[in-house]
Amino acid sequence: MMVSAMIGAWLGEFATVEVSKVLLSGVTSKLNPSDLDKAIKTATIEACNQETRLFYSCPPDFIPKFLCNFFKEQGLSELQKPLKDEGRPDLEFLAEVFKKAALADSKMQEIKIDYVHSWMEIFVTTYFQNTNNCIRFQIAKENYCQQLINWFDDVKFAGIAVPGQEVEKSEKLVNIFVLPEVQEDNQNDLNNFNSSIETELFSSNLSQSQQQLLWEQKQRALRNSSGRKLLASQILSQSNCQKFVLLGAPGSGKTTLLSYFVVMIAQKQIEQLNITTTTDYLPLIIPIRDFARHENTSVIEYVKQFVEKNLCVKTLPVGFFEYWLEDGRTFIFFDGLDEIAQENKRYEVVQKIEN
Template identity: 45%
Template structure:
């Protein structure tokens, strides 16, 4: 039997089990997708020796769901509670205790090889979960420093006797959400044809057609656009940089509802100033983000693959400020 990830299904129901058995502290550190991914990586690594190849397709997967969300779960939560590796002996006991509930798996594997199988699983699972925990700790530090860095808005003025020359305020306290116009996509090939055949002015047509969209608050950008990809255009001083900073600060301070999202959404904002990035010729965007976080914002050294982890998991938002101020290569 070759283990197929799709047959295992989602392990998110284990989260309800966590509350049921009282692991509240683990739930604060544990993301359902992280738990699922760590389990899957452990199973894939252990299954290379084909211990359960004699099982019918689907039988072992059903058994695993019962095991991981049942008797083995307290042992699997150890990395999230005290950083300890799951004890293989306890996993073996949990495995053997679950077997009688699944008659079809009995006699379909070699019990003498079970310990080695679970040893590989536990080692891989522990490596993954500790890595995810490091990412969570690093994220908390990154968000704290990001909020501190972009939340202060400084005002400068002329020197006046007995008055401050510079003053700062918190962004969230003074920010006024602007309106935006949605520019509809232009069928450039159709417009070119109309220019050639009907003699219409291409530039005038593009200008008219790209200003025919809807008007709404900028806070709705993330909910109005299903792909969450947009370009924010505006004249100098219209508030583009301030808006992106507001997005980043609200996510960093865990106020996604102010951006139209549900509370509790886990998203890492990655704000990149293209003007500064363009000055560096031998660095990519994520390397620049790391350098900015560690050297400019004084974030503690980030673990390898930090930004890639959040992006690949769909829990990050890249905010590029000033696309016209440099070239993206």
């Protein structure tokens, strides 16, 4: 436990984004710094967990700096090999230069030299596997995002057929969409709303139409609360907005707004959504009306089935969605809760999403 705590302490300061940028410098690769950063960290954690003896006597505060310098300098050419499609890094070479670098550093001379090779073997194996997986996931992501763009960025117009005139027309959503203004609900009002609506809907004998009317009245009252107004493009960039519910009357543009979000993220135009980070995000959009029909299917299983069947996405590699989800690089949009007419069914879907 003490060793694990020590590793966790210094790994928390293990900032490898700069290392990733150096490794990718001058390299034509499908990977971006976020992917490579994840591959380096995962490989380092795996090596430290399996070979705990290497850094046991070293001052933990200096380990991150030493490793970052080693990856950027002595290990640079070997760690670039998978990025250049030149195969696996040379284990023997890396182990030797690692020993020399450690012995030359006054802060790292307490390193257990006998365990360098075993630590490096685990690191190299994991790093090579991870970079290969990252490249496969990036190739799959390109296809996935292109199909999302094809599906959600094409707006069809329908009208009355006039002889001699073109009937079917379409336009790109991003070319014609006008961002609406939204109003933020006060959190206290929202909590009161949630508790009161649940009490009144589930403990009353109201008919379905009466329940719907009550729901709409509560929403209207909530919209008249004193929350601040902002452009919809600012929703995703709010620091306190890890999850949100978009309320609006039928036909007010909720689905179109979510489609716009998806297209912007898929096109890597997140600056249009006031997101300034360089993180590589994956957008997921789930039509709740269809999702509700798959009672025994998890959210991730449903998404995989939906995109491969409806979006004509090529078969995705195993673990594709989990790869983006596990470190928070995903925007998940559930669309159309109000399209589920049955109240008990709607409640079941909400519980499934929360779980």
